Amino acid sequence: MRLYNTLGREFAELRTRDEGKIGMYVCGATVQSAPHLGHGRSAVVFDVIRRYLEWLGFEVTYVRNVTDVDDKIIAAALDEGVSTDTIVERAYTAFDEAHRRLGVREPTVEPWATHHIDEMLELIGQLLDTGHAYAVGGDVYFSIRSYPAYGRLSRHDPSDLRSGARVDPDDRKKDPLDFALWKAAKPGEPSWDAPWGAGRPGWHIECSAMARKYLGVGFDIHAGGHDLIFPHHENEIAQSEAATGEPFANYWLHNGMMNLEGEKMSKSTGHVIDLLEALDIHRPTAVRLVYLRTHYRKPLDFSEGGLFDAEAALDRLWGFRRRTPEPVEDAPDEEMISRFQTAMDEDFDVAGGLGVLFDLVREGNRRLDDTEDAGALVAAYDEIVGVLGLGEETSDLEDLGLKIAEIAAKYGVPSGSIGDLLETRDRARSERNWAASDGIRDDLGSIGIVVEDAPDGSRWHRG
RNA sequence: GGCGACGUGGCCGAGUGGCCAGGCAAGGGUCUGCAAAACCCUCUACCCGGGUUCGAUUCCCGGCGUCGCCUCCA
Structure with missing residues (x-):
């Protein structure tokens, strides 16, 4: 390299x-x-x-x-x-x-x-x-x-x-x-x-x-x-x-x-944004992505808009990975890996590597839409995302436990777990009980849990 | 003054002597109970002026502009 x-x-x-x-x-x-x-x-x-x-x-x-x-x-x-x-x-x-x-x-x-x-x-x-x-x-x-x-x-x-x-x-x-x-x-x-x-x-x-x-x-x-x-x-x-x-x-x-606003961020001038504060407001991985989208040697102008942009891009990446259950056995797709490496081998062109990753995601989504096998692409995704450190944070739901239990009680779901709530919702959907199914989705949405329906079942993730 | 970087489509941002970046946003479509997601299509750019070349956004020269270092700073 x-x-x-x-x-x-x-x-x-x-x-x-x-x-x-x-x-x-x-x-x-x-x-x-x-x-x-x-x-x-x-x-x-x-x-x-x-x-x-x-x-x-x-x-x-x-x-x-x-x-x-x-x-x-x-x-x-x-x-x-x-x-x-x-x-x-x-x-x-x-x-x-x-x-x-x-x-x-x-x-x-x-x-x-x-x-x-x-x-x-x-x-x-x-x-x-x-x-x-x-x-x-x-x-x-x-x-x-x-x-x-x-x-x-x-x-x-x-x-x-x-x-x-x-x-x-x-x-x-x-x-x-x-x-x-x-x-x-x-x-x-x-x-x-x-x-x-x-x-x-x-x-x-x-x-x-x-x-x-x-x-x-x-x-x-x-x-x-x-x-x-x-x-x-x-x-x-x-x-x-x-x-x-x-x-x-x-x-x-x-x-x-x-x-920042076209001027160098500097401790000595007070022209700065506090890192921990930024990480409180935005998903840390989105901040990481903002850093990585610009080549490391170039100046990087920070903007709030860029951060929201990165959050959306991250949703796209993670949305793909959520479509396939966790571990993948397949060997990583060679073409994608090789394209990624070619980019990175040239003075760590992470932006170019990200381009490969997004291409991979589009192709992977296309295959999954057509019920084709995307295992090799998912494996390549895991590999690339691992190198870049852009994987989805595994978030526990401890902080939401009480709120989830409240929603569960509201719909008469005894266990108070998301899984059971979604099962109840599935039943409601098959009975065409849209009031209940949409209610559960909306209520979960209000506490930051996004529910998405796909042909092969419903998925949820934190928004 | 000295040294250096950069100037790409609405925004962000790679890259290349001749063909596709990519993301976000926007518009249209497919799918769908609704929503979301996803997929397809559209939006085809490269600061200005010269030069080299069959051909330059990409190489060379000049100009303009933005920024950094020369002082503690990631």
Whole structure:
């Protein structure tokens, strides 16, 4: 398969370091505040990439870090008069909840920055020893002049950057572009002991240290948001490669930003939609589908309308699957699978893959309408939907139990189960008792259960 | 100023040098006690101007427009 490598800005055939295995590092959350829709996109998009690679047969080690020490966290704690732990815990819980509801699979490893201070100290030590870093009054900076390839990923020329008005010069730095590997401890801030003085790590060093620990040198895929290309990923590369003299990661994948009314969603500007709130209002899978309909590298403009659109599309998918009882024994339809793979093999063209899925659904529905066998198509559906994580959530009816019992009582159905209600309704229908049959359907409809009649019997699902 | 992305039918959104994306919405039809679903049909687009080509939405050049990064940010 081919993928687009930000490093070099070109499509490249995927060649793994170790045969059949893929090491993948995704820059996860800075657990500083509640996640917004943009965070969800990144999590979902790389979740699908990971699922697809596994579906191809690779053994994927998927590492997604948690940044639990940084300026913003400290600022938030100070602001609210609580500990940084409180901020971190609250935000992490929210991210975790959002991931779960979006169907994002758990990473193989989820390393926290503060649990890897030793690894960072070791890396910083190496950089100091080899002259790639220098300590000034408790701070340690990476010297970008010691790493000639600086700017290769983001295609920035250091001299252009230097002349940029936004770089704030600091007399203690040898070069205005040098960045902090270690920040000297300040009163009231979390800090750890280090040979060059107590302090806390800079932002970039954690990813270098943790990626090296869990994936080794020259691992396969490093991913994250487009906004991380510079400076975060550029700096990761510089410090990692300066320390080891070896390539850091082979393929760099970056997801496009999420826009709101044409403008980038951003925590810092408050121009955001809270992810958990969105998931309360809409079916999580519909939110997931919104993320997946646009190619992962493109900007995605969020709109309420798009979400309703996705809900309708989902109904179409699920409506097909509901027509066939659960497990299917057949082998998946080869043509559909192969078309899906062809799309996905070209830089994860999920939108193209979805096109195949909808074609499959139309053909499957057609066959079922004509009472032909659709087993192979259903099996292919399950396979594709599994890769994309778009399966219908199995919903229990616990929350509706009381209401269902009420309706059952109203129609004299003793058990209070949906199945018995529908049986009673079937009897009413065969007796042409439309008042009762429509009444049951309407009453169930009013509590969110949709009843549909088909030639081979009635089906129900949550609306 | 530097680096970069994008501009497709009512909306969303893939993709391709010559032939079909797909979804949603809309209209018509089939089926049906009604409803819903499903199926069939219709709606056939590719920012503008040049160029290359037998042929360009797709390649090249120029322009216009939108957006992103260059500062913490998925």
